[in-house]
Amino acid sequence: MLISKDDIAAFCEVLRKGGKKVVFTNGCFDILHAGHVTYLEKARSFGDCLVLGLNNDASVRANKGPTRPINSELDRAKVVGALKAVDYVVLFGEQTAETLIAKVRPDIYVKGGDYTLETLPEAKIVQSYGGRVEFVQMVEGRSTSNVIRKIQQGENE
Numbered sequence: 001m002l003i004s005k006d007d008i009a010a011f012c013e014v015l016r017k018g019g020k021k022v023v024f025t026n027g028c029f030d031i032l033h034a035g036h037v038t039y040l041e042k043a044r045s046f047g048d049c050l051v052l053g054l055n056n057d058a059s060v061r062a063n064k065g066p067t068r069p070i071n072s073e074l075d076r077a078k079v080v081g082a083l084k085a086v087d088y089v090v091l092f093g094e095q096t097a098e099t100l101i102a103k104v105r106p107d108i109y110v111k112g113g114d115y116t117l118e119t120l121p122e123a124k125i126v127q128s129y130g131g132r133v134e135f136v137q138m139v140e141g142r143s144t145s146n147v148i149r150k151i152q153q154g155e156n157e
Helices: 008-017 034-044 057-064 073-081 098-104 123-128 144-153
Strands: 022-027 049-055 088-092 108-112 132-136
Touching (some): 008 022, 008 088, 008 098, 022 034, 022 098, 049 057, 049 073, 049 098, 073 088, 088 098, 098 123, 123 132
Parallel strands (some): 022 049, 022 108, 049 088, 108 132
16 A cells, blocks of 8 residues: 555554554665565564655665666555555655655664664664664675576576
8 A cells, every 4th residue: 555655654553553553664666576575574573563764766766777667656656565465655855864764763674784773874863762783694696786687687496
């Protein structure tokens, strides 16, 4: 379910008041692959509902370059939102999810194992209100960049 950035704070507050443990993660999720699915399933396992902050098209271009995203923000939202592990999707346009994290105030914030508490700008916000940060190891060899490279080179898996 796609929720507007304007409504996400109140929505997550209702979830928490209902006794739900809110988990949050974020990213581009441009071309969905097994690594994404594994990561999102693990993120969801930390709580009762998973809110996914999805970079909008402009922020993907800023983060990944002018040829990205491959799929539009609404198409990406529809695809990740259809996954059993993802309960809610919210689009955001900043380069980091700091502003969105401050609105969502998740009980648990999940990011890939390529980050650390020191390199993750959102971590300080989560820790400031007593939330927890968890890191999930990425699936080796699974990335959107690898998928794009294989397509461009005509490789099979």
